[in-house]
Amino acid sequence: MPSEVIRVICPNLRCRSILAVPAMTRGKVVRCRKCNARVKIPLVATSAAPTPAVPAASNEQPGEEEKV
Numbered sequence: 001m002p003s004e005v006i007r008v009i010c011p012n013l014r015c016r017s018i019l020a021v022p023a024m025t026r027g028k029v030v031r032c033r034k035c036n037a038r039v040k041i042p043l044v045a046t047s048a049a050p051t052p053a054v055p056a057a058s059n060e061q062p063g064e065e066e067k068v
C-alpha cells in the first residue's frame with residue numbers, strides 16, 4: 001500500500017493532536033501543524049488504532065495480594 005498513513009500523537013502535552021503522516025516518513029522527524037513541535041515518527045508501524053501510550057488496564061488487574 002503506497003498510500004499508507006501513520007498516525008502519531010503530538011508529544012506536546014498541551015497539543016496532543018493526532019498527526020497523520022505518510023509511511024515514507026518513518027524514522028524521520030516531522031513538525032506538528034498546530035504547535036510546530038518536532039515529532040519523531042517511529043520506524044515500526046503501530047497498530048491502526050490511535051491509542052495513547054497508556055496500555056489497556058482493563059485486561060490485567062494488578063494482583064490484589066493480601067499480605068498478612
Ligand SMILES: [Zn+2]
Nearest residue numbers: 010015032035
Ligand atoms: Zn502539536
